[in-house]
Amino acid sequence: MDGCNMATVCLMRKSANKSGTFRRRILLLAVAAMAGVVGIWAGRFQRSHATAAAFAWVREASDPAGGRWRVLREGAQAEVPAGKRLDWVTPRQWEEVEGPAERKAEPVSPELELVLWAPRQQLAKLAPVASPGRGVLVRSPLGVTGYRSPVIDWAAYPDKRYDVAIFDVEDEDSPPRLARDVVPPIDTAQLETTEPRLLIPGRIYQVQVREAGNQATLGVARFLVADDATEHFVRPAGGPQALARALRGMHRRPFRTGDSSLELKSLQKEDARTELALRLRYLVALEQGDGEECDRLRPLLLK
Numbered sequence: 001m002d003g004c005n006m007a008t009v010c011l012m013r014k015s016a017n018k019s020g021t022f023r024r025r026i027l028l029l030a031v032a033a034m035a036g037v038v039g040i041w042a043g044r045f046q047r048s049h050a051t052a053a054a055f056a057w058v059r060e061a062s063d064p065a066g067g068r069w070r071v072l073r074e075g076a077q078a079e080v081p082a083g084k085r086l087d088w089v090t091p092r093q094w095e096e097v098e099g100p101a102e103r104k105a106e107p108v109s110p111e112l113e114l115v116l117w118a119p120r121q122q123l124a125k126l127a128p129v130a131s132p133g134r135g136v137l138v139r140s141p142l143g144v145t146g147y148r149s150p151v152i153d154w155a156a157y158p159d160k161r162y163d164v165a166i167f168d169v170e171d172e173d174s175p176p177r178l179a180r181d182v183v184p185p186i187d188t189a190q191l192e193t194t195e196p197r198l199l200i201p202g203r204i205y206q207v208q209v210r211e212a213g214n215q216a217t218l219g220v221a222r223f224l225v226a227d228d229a230t231e232h233f234v235r236p237a238g239g240p241q242a243l244a245r246a247l248r249g250m251h252r253r254p255f256r257t258g259d260s261s262l263e264l265k266s267l268q269k270e271d272a273r274t275e276l277a278l279r280l281r282y283l284v285a286l287e288q289g290d291g292e293e294c295d296r297l298r299p300l301l302l303k
Helices: 007-015 020-034 036-046 110-117 120-125 239-249 257-265 275-288 291-301
Strands: 052-060 068-073 077-080 084-089 094-098 101-104 138-140 143-149 151-154 162-168 177-182 204-211 217-232
Touching: 077 084, 084 101, 084 239, 094 101, 094 239, 110 275, 120 275, 120 291, 138 217, 138 257, 143 257, 151 162, 151 257, 239 257, 239 275, 257 275, 275 291
Parallel strands: 143 217
Antiparallel strands: 052 068, 052 084, 077 101, 084 094, 138 151, 162 177, 162 204, 204 217
């Protein structure tokens, strides 16, 4: 698998003959189209509801596993009594607040407004606009990534191993980064390459997944490396931090869907089953085209 041994890589490269600026526009349009179903519902929903704002998980300082999530509307104020601790989570930050203290809620985007305030029955009716069919769903990187060495994750079949390639859509002469006979997840820096290990901010790349030793491509995803991208995904310290980072990735288009997916996968079971996490997981599954995950989450949303 050296040079252009992957036939699909060569074919895609031959078709990638437009300017970088034009490609970025096409990618952002594609990302917006993937999020269309969410955007339509968000627009309808916003007209009849006050803006949602921020989130807080209030819990006893002596009992970190206790408490529950509360969603606050814009301008609402949360009071933390003495002897209690509040995890203040917004798309901008996670802050651990010791009482007595007060915090004021902040506005969020229409997409998050939908996720937070739509009745569960309405949210559960949303279905992905695309799916991989018989192929393999690439979960990450997808859309925009905030990492120069993003984690590659896909929906693998049991007992199957895969070959993975990433190539630079904007540089036909650069050899693909390759990994053979692997299972997900895998860090981009682990792929074989003669190029620099870290991807270039502001560039569009494509990841392809195929069954090990087979020339047929099973999964494909294009992604843009953000201009402010850092080097590696770092596992969050806990549930509130992971939720804050996932919220940040899904706050505004173009979404950082793959990054948020990784954050949500890091949650412990008790955090992953909170209503806020379930709603975010459903939004990410919609953006990924993951109908099976939506089917798994739907009964939990409707409980």
